[in-house]
Amino acid sequence: MNETFRHKIIQFCLAALLLSPTVSAQLLETERMTWVEIKDALQKGKTTVLVFNGGIEQRGPQNVTGGHNLIARYTAIEIAKKLGNALVAPTIPFSPNRADPNLPGTIGLSTALFASLNEEVTEQLIKNGFKTVVLMGDHGGGQKELKTIAEKLTAKYQEEGTRVLYCDDVYNKANNEFFEWLDKNGYPPGTHASIPDTSEMLYIGGDSGWVRKELIATALGDAPRKPGEAPNANEKRVRNGISGDARRSTPELGKRFLDLKVDLAVKQIRSLSAASR
Numbered sequence: 461m462n463e464t465f466r467h468k469i470i471q472f473c474l475a476a477l478l479l480s481p482t483v484s485a486q487l488l489e490t491e492r493m494t495w496v497e498i499k500d501a502l503q504k505g506k507t508t509v510l511v512f513n514g515g516i517e518q519r520g521p522q523n524v525t526g527g528h529n530l531i532a533r534y535t536a537i538e539i540a541k542k543l544g545n546a547l548v549a550p551t552i553p554f555s556p557n558r559a560d561p562n563l564p565g566t567i568g569l570s571t572a573l574f575a576s577l578n579e580e581v582t583e584q585l586i587k588n589g590f591k592t593v594v595l596m597g598d599h600g601g602g603q604k605e606l607k608t609i610a611e612k613l614t615a616k617y618q619e620e621g622t623r624v625l626y627c628d629d630v631y632n633k634a635n636n637e638f639f640e641w642l643d644k645n646g647y648p649p650g651t652h653a654s655i656p657d658t659s660e661m662l663y664i665g666g667d668s669g670w671v672r673k674e675l676i677a678t679a680l681g682d683a684p685r686k687p688g689e690a691p692n693a694n695e696k697r698v699r700n701g702i703s704g705d706a707r708r709s710t711p712e713l714g715k716r717f718l719d720l721k722v723d724l725a726v727k728q729i730r731s732l733s734a735a736s737r
Contacts, residue, residue: 488540491550501547502589508546508733509590511581512536513574513597513606515555517566520653520702522675525565527661529553531718532598534664535630538722543729546594549585552577556601563701568601575605582613586622593624594729597631614736625732630725637724638717650704653681656717658706663714671709679706 490498490509514529524530532551540546557568569577582593593613595606610626617624638656639649647655658679661670681702 488537488546489548489550493547498547498588506545506547507589507591508543508594508729509549509585509592510536510540510546510594510596511549511552511578511585513552513555513578513595513599513602515557515568515599515601516553517555517557517568517599518560518563518653518701519657520679520681520706521700522672522679522702522706523653523658523661524670526553527657527670528555528598530664530670531657531660532596535598535718535721535725536596538718539630539725539729542722542726547590549581552581555597555599556605557599562699571602571605574602575609578602578606579609579613582609582624586613586617591622592733593622594627595624596627596725600631603628603631618736623733623736625729625736627725627728627732629728630721633728634717634721634724638720641716642713647708648705650702650706652703653679653701654704654706655709655713658709659711659714660717661714662709663711663718666711676707676709679709681705 487493487497487501493501512532512535514526514532516525517528518525519527529551533548536548536551540548554567554569554574556571556574557566559566559568578595582595585593595610597603597606607626607628610624613624614622635656639651642655643649650656658671658676662673665671679702681698681700681704
């Protein structure tokens with residue numbers, strides 16, 4: 461079978477997995493389960509629940525604004541599969557951010573509202589019967605708040621045998637390791653809407669249109685350069701929402717990054733869970 465054709469089939473099946481309400485992922489996501497199914501899962505040992513925060517923000521001309529949510533949902537499902545004892549709460553779709561009329565599309569929350577929302581969602585999940593709630597975020601803003609909430613609610617509920625964990629490796633450590641790998645392998649520097657998130661969306665979305673593939677060839681913005689590095693005079697930099705250079709984005713790089721996120725998160729969640737027993 462032609463490799464390109466085989467890849468398209470894989471992406472089509474993945475898109476169907478993410479969008480179909482009748483697939484097996486349904487029994488990992490609480491919003492796609494009945495209360496009877498959730499209760500049954502709890503009684504069978506799925507007492508861990510993952511709360512992944514996404515976000516709505518501009519992601520350059522080439523990526524749809526819901527990228528954080530799409531990435532968060534996919535990653536949470538894959539983490540739950542590997543953990544074996546976890547369900548996935550609905551993705552929280554907004555992050556600490558501010559709208560910009562020059563780059564419309566962002567819908568942000570204040571850090572105070574973001575923190576209150578996560579705290580209340582977490583307590584609701586505890587009341588539903590979950591014994592371990594794991595807080596994660598796909599956006600840089602809000603990481604501090606998630607850590608604080610985990611510490612506060614663990615102190616409040618630990619005597620009941622309940623704990624709230626903050627998994628930061630899925631964001632901080634994964635980003636650091638992947639950026640380091642890109643640098644060592646000759647890829648250009650970049651953060652927001654550059655190679656990492658554009659590649660993730662290419663892998664998850666396939667031909668869904670989440671990435672405007674015809675725009676990747678020109679997906680170059682104001683890049684954060686290495687310390688002391690002068691800008692390339694031959695490359696025109698524009699304020700288009702891209703922090704870096706996304707032109708070498710590929711589904712293969714997206715898979716590498718997502719696999720890293722999942723593996724690091726599973727390892728940290730298991731370690732934190734064991735330490736809190």
